[in-house]
Amino acid sequence: MPVYVARRVLLTIPTVLGTSILVFLILHLAPGDPATIVAGPTAPPDVVANIRTQLGLDQPVLVQYWRYLSHALQGDLGRSMLTQRAVSEEVAVAFLNTFELVIAARIWSLLVAIPIGVVAAVKRRSIFDKLSMVAALLGLSLPIFWIGLMAIWLFAFTLGWLPVSGRGGPLWTLDGLRHLVLPALTLGGIQVPALARLTRSSVLEALSQDYVRTARAKGLAERLVVAKHALGNALLPVVTIIGLQFAGLLGGAVVTETIFSWPGLGRLAVTAILTRDFPLVQGTILVAAVTFVTINLLVDLLYAVLDPRIKYA
Amino acid sequence: MTELTRARDPRPGSDAGRRLRRDRAAMAGAGCLLVLILAAVFAPVVAPYDPTKVSMRERLQPPSPKHALGTDQFGRDILSRIIHGARISLTIGLISVGIGLGLGTTLGLIAGFFRRADYPISALMDVLLSFPQILLAIAIVAALGPGIFNAMIAVGIGTVPAFTRLTRSSALSIREREYVEAARALGASNRRIIVRYVLPNSLAPLVVLGTLSLAAAILAAAILSFLGLGARPPMPEWGAMAAEGRGFIAQFPHIATFPSLAIFVVVLCFNLLGDGLRDALDPHLRE
Numbered sequence: 001m002p003v004y005v006a007r008r009v010l011l012t013i014p015t016v017l018g019t020s021i022l023v024f025l026i027l028h029l030a031p032g033d034p035a036t037i038v039a040g041p042t043a044p045p046d047v048v049a050n051i052r053t054q055l056g057l058d059q060p061v062l063v064q065y066w067r068y069l070s071h072a073l074q075g076d077l078g079r080s081m082l083t084q085r086a087v088s089e090e091v092a093v094a095f096l097n098t099f100e101l102v103i104a105a106r107i108w109s110l111l112v113a114i115p116i117g118v119v120a121a122v123k124r125r126s127i128f129d130k131l132s133m134v135a136a137l138l139g140l141s142l143p144i145f146w147i148g149l150m151a152i153w154l155f156a157f158t159l160g161w162l163p164v165s166g167r168g169g170p171l172w173t174l175d176g177l178r179h180l181v182l183p184a185l186t187l188g189g190i191q192v193p194a195l196a197r198l199t200r201s202s203v204l205e206a207l208s209q210d211y212v213r214t215a216r217a218k219g220l221a222e223r224l225v226v227a228k229h230a231l232g233n234a235l236l237p238v239v240t241i242i243g244l245q246f247a248g249l250l251g252g253a254v255v256t257e258t259i260f261s262w263p264g265l266g267r268l269a270v271t272a273i274l275t276r277d278f279p280l281v282q283g284t285i286l287v288a289a290v291t292f293v294t295i296n297l298l299v300d301l302l303y304a305v306l307d308p309r310i311k312y313a
Numbered sequence: 314m315t316e317l318t319r320a321r322d323p324r325p326g327s328d329a330g331r332r333l334r335r336d337r338a339a340m341a342g343a344g345c346l347l348v349l350i351l352a353a354v355f356a357p358v359v360a361p362y363d364p365t366k367v368s369m370r371e372r373l374q375p376p377s378p379k380h381a382l383g384t385d386q387f388g389r390d391i392l393s394r395i396i397h398g399a400r401i402s403l404t405i406g407l408i409s410v411g412i413g414l415g416l417g418t419t420l421g422l423i424a425g426f427f428r429r430a431d432y433p434i435s436a437l438m439d440v441l442l443s444f445p446q447i448l449l450a451i452a453i454v455a456a457l458g459p460g461i462f463n464a465m466i467a468v469g470i471g472t473v474p475a476f477t478r479l480t481r482s483s484a485l486s487i488r489e490r491e492y493v494e495a496a497r498a499l500g501a502s503n504r505r506i507i508v509r510y511v512l513p514n515s516l517a518p519l520v521v522l523g524t525l526s527l528a529a530a531i532l533a534a535a536i537l538s539f540l541g542l543g544a545r546p547p548m549p550e551w552g553a554m555a556a557e558g559r560g561f562i563a564q565f566p567h568i569a570t571f572p573s574l575a576i577f578v579v580v581l582c583f584n585l586l587g588d589g590l591r592d593a594l595d596p597h598l599r600e
Binding site: 014015016017019021022023025026028029030031110122137138140141142143144145146149150152154159223246248250251252254255258259269270272273277278281285286289292 | 333435437438439440441443444445446447451452454455456458459528530532535536538540541552556558559562563566569570573574576577580581584585594
């Protein structure tokens with residue numbers, strides 16, 4: 001196991017480095033002179049020249065990248081052009097907010113999708129199976145922003161049960177929880193169809209295996225066959241998808257946070273792009289991408305723990 | 314050589330066509346798409362009003378016989394804007410997937426056929442895949458600047474890794490086949506082998522991925538426009554129209570709802586057709 005972990009961690013390093021190169025290049029691929037972009041279009045030439053020297057933009061690109069990487073490794077992602085605050089501070093606060101949102105969305109989507117998938121598989125070809133799979137197909141095609149807007153229209157404006165937008169208080173307060181419900185419902189809702197479909201096909205496959213037939217043949221109750229024999233094996237691929245779906249969750253968080261004015265990474269990234277705040281754009285995207293790579297790594301390691309055959313592959 | 318140039322894996326051919334025609338969901342998707350494409354092509358004839366014509370006297374009207382889907386905050390007819398928007402959304406989807414298909418297939422063929430190119434290309438794809446698709450698109454838009462053209466490039470680049478990986482794995486398997494070996498023994502160049510044997514035999518899964526990617530690309534581009542990073546008002550792009558309706562969601566939810574439903578229908582149709590094509594070309598995947 002330690003060898004597998006070490007190999008998997010080492011394989012992640014080139015990906016993270018490549019990610020940092022891509023994020024570093026954002027400023028350099030932007031049309032125009034990077035120093036003028038950072039200084040702003042109306043900045044006088046001496047200010048632009050100062051910024052060029054300060055940020056090392058007069059150095060060769062490789063030197064600039066090394067400087068960017070070494071600073072990033074020490075937690076220094078530069079300063080926001082708009083607020084002049086350290087990007088790492090802004091990103092850290094936003095990261096925690098996104099983390100709360102993503103975890104809440106993940107928990108409720110799992111609580112809904114897995115039972116739907118299991119029941120649909122066990123009651124294959126029943127009305128429930130057909131309806132849930134049609135609903136899943138329809139759900140996969142819905143734009144997330146419409147789900148969010150409809151949630152606001154129904155629960156905030158029409159019923160008046162929940163606040164329209166904002167963060168409210170901390171998560172452990174009632175106000176904080178009330179503000180979390182709609183964004184989490186929207187973000188998690190978009191994940192339910194794919195997860196339910198996958199759980200269904202995974203359970204169906206497990207139910208067709210020999211060990212399930214043996215369990216049935218020895219007279220075990222169907223409930224126990226499903227719970228003890230099929231489900232444990234069926235959930236292995238689901239673990240992988242849960243990891244892969246974090247990409248969808250992080251992407252969806254961008255839209256959800258914008259609709260609900262949730263002060264997370266996604267909203268910060270969009271605001272930064274619209275205000276051309278490049279250090280903040282780079283910081284948010286780098287942190288989001290590295291988080292995603294880390295989650296994938298953790299899922300792989302978890303998969304190896306759950307299925308010992310993996311590490312010998 | 315004549316015989317060899319005809320060499321193909323047993324092709325799904327007419328069997329696949331028959332299976333596809335029997336798939337009612339896929340046929341419904343294809344039919345609906347055909348109607349949408351015709352509406353998009355003949356938008357100026359089909360649309361009842363000019364999509365950009367402002368009429369403040371008729372602003373914020375609910376659906377009525379005069380305006381089947383109501384009007385927006387500037388009194389513009391929503392149905393006409395949706396019909397004209399179909400042109401934009403379908404074009405965005407086609408161009409984005411065209412970029413992904415062109416770049417991805419080329420890179421995949423190179424990676425799968427030339428061993429030395431495999432690692433750098435695969436590593437680059439791993440890096441691109443380390444970004445959630447919307448985040449990668451946002452990163453590219455951040456570099457190039459917001460706008461519909463840059464949004465298409467951003468969404469297109471986001472689809473490259475899937476095409477590359479698919480073509481690479483097809484190429485890896487096909488290059489070991491006997492007919493490729495035979496062609497090589499007869500002196501066929503690498504380019505000829507790729508164009509005549511590897512590419513045609515990779516086409517079926519590419520068609521499926523291309524169809525499903527169209528759905529994802531249209532959705533992604535709509536999301537970028539909704540965020541203000543793609544098409545901008547007053548362009549009748551569906552995501553931008555939904556964003557405009559956001560401010561009126563409390564009292565006039567129809568402004569954001571109808572463009573969103575248009576996105577839903579197109580994405581659903583492409584998904585149904587893509588699923589149908591996949592099942593028709595590889596019946597083992599049906600379950």
